[in-house]
Amino acid sequence: RAYEMIGLQDAWDIIRSSGVELHATKVGVIDNVIYEKSGHEFSSELHLPDKDGKYPVNKVRTTPLDKSRDLSAIAQANDAGKLQLGGLGHGTSVAHVIAADPGGGAAGVAGVLGSNLEMLVSVHGSGVTAVPVTPAAPSPEDGGIAVTDLPNPTVWQGYSYGMLERMLEQVEKGATVVNLSWGPAKSGPENAGQSAMMSNFLEIMHKRYPKVVFVGAAGNTNQALDGNNDLWGKNLPNLITVGALNNDGGQAKADDWADPSLIEESYQQYLANGSLQPGTTKEQFIDMVLLGSNVAGEGGEITLSACGTGVPVGLTPDGKTVTVNGTSFAAPQVVGAIALIRSINPNLSAEEIKALLVATAAREVKHGDATNTVPENMGAGVLRVDEAVLKVINDLRAGAPDDPGYPKLPPLTRERLLGTSRVDLQATGEGKNYTLIAKIPAALGAGCDLKIEANGQHSMTGATVQTVSVGGEATWKITLMEEEVFVRVSRLDNGACANLTLKPQGVVAGEISLEELAGTWRGTTMLEEATVSLSTAEFGNEMAYPGSLSALYRPELILQLNEDGSGTATLGGYDIPVQYAGGSFVVSAASHSNQDIIWIYGMAVPQRQNGAIKINLSFSIHFWIPNYSMSDVIGGKLDPTKHYDTIYGNYYWDGIKQ
Structure with a gap:
């Protein structure tokens, strides 16, 4: 669900289909220890250099900036000495969201870049002692960014000092986007000094490295960011602050992340011991609990959000999917998206990338039959990787407006x-x-x-x-x-x-059993082509639909399948029986009323793609509507003074199991 919400599979398909040239790009990850043998993903797709410094061909490269403090074989173990969750700690999970093998238990957003992607990893603050930070006179000719020259007289913790060192190191090694899934334990005025220090650092970095984007996790204490009470949440051209959404598109809160029974038990205990005012609802209690995505407050910024609930990050040793929650795992989705964008067009500035992601974010999220609006305090909306990469590709095709020698190509449509x-x-x-x-x-x-x-x-x-x-x-x-x-x-x-x-006499379904297919499938209906016939035209004299295909009739399609291969396709108010045979489902129906005759025919083929099952359905809808204005059917795009005998549309639909 997390990657469906951001349009990840479509983004990969758009990039692959466009034939766009991809360039090498580097991302930075600063986090806690990243375990180098974390099971399926790192062993098959993220690779360290061998003893000669060489990497496997066509694989994402993982570069430790300091082997003594970065990639480590140490990971949490249980009493029997076995790794917990295959070594999938915080840093490892963040790295997986960005660059893991898309064919495994996780789906690294930018993992499809293969050898075009290099991930630089650092551990925050390790081995750095507290140092005094003294003010320095402003210098326009500043030849470098010395952390100790940042103007703040406070003696900071080594953690903060180490963070700035790591951030600078990542950029100097070539990273053009850096993931920052860390911050204060909670937001508050006590962070004002560190916040000012970070603002100053980011402003200097933007002057020196205008292409570099820093992506910060908004934090998980259900508080409002004001630009001063946290390290992130600032309106800066090179900073993107990412909030976390639940599966419905709302602000992720305690009840999305914690065991519901634990929430209920705590609520009842607080009511019983007088910690809550009488009449306090459970919803109000959840808002009071310091667990949930931070939001934008007055003076603060959440740039955009991504799903931070149930994000897949890998497999346990016994093959079960591990999921995680929080803004820490929403932020690397944005980092992965930026890596894809950078690989398509490496010349974009940080400001341009930030504006692009804001412009292509979606304010609405579809979940089941409902369409929900992302709250205003969660930024521009939910990240849409597919829309972002499509815009970058078409901007390149349009060419530079001030370069007459640049070839101008027509835009490519999503369909x-x-x-x-x-x-x-x-x-x-x-x-x-x-x-x-x-x-x-x-x-x-x-x-x-x-x-x-x-x-x-x-x-x-x-x-x-x-x-x-x-x-x-x-x-x-x-x-x-x-x-x-x-x-x-x-x-x-x-x-x-x-x-x-x-298989002889068996199911032909791409290694997919009928038991796997049983359930409810939903997806987006796409219209490939359409023709219409005027009532005054000669038989067979059809013409292409004179307008945007997106304005035509595009009914929702829901496929309900049973374990015996039977089922029902609900399409635009019609319930159509379907039956599995020979590797596909036949969808066919005809209906007649006083005003129209409709005929539907299609073939649904289940396929396993990148580890997930999809049902691809190609179908046609043919209307016969004598003496009936077609403008009422297709939104007024045809001449409402004329009548049409028929409209014929070829559709396709990719279904995802709910």
């Missing part, structure tokens, strides 16, 4: 890019004989080449590589000679693929 990132693959047949059909919903050109690979003994007819156009199909016939054969069909223009596992 086209997401269609270009897909291969629709289905299998039909019985016994050991199957026919495979692969289609592409969209392409940046007229079409692309599809390549089939099959593991397991089989015989197959059809060229291994086939060229298909949008709307066309590639076909193969395959006969199984083993109990199962794994099939992958890949696009050669961008690497997108679809998988199936074929």
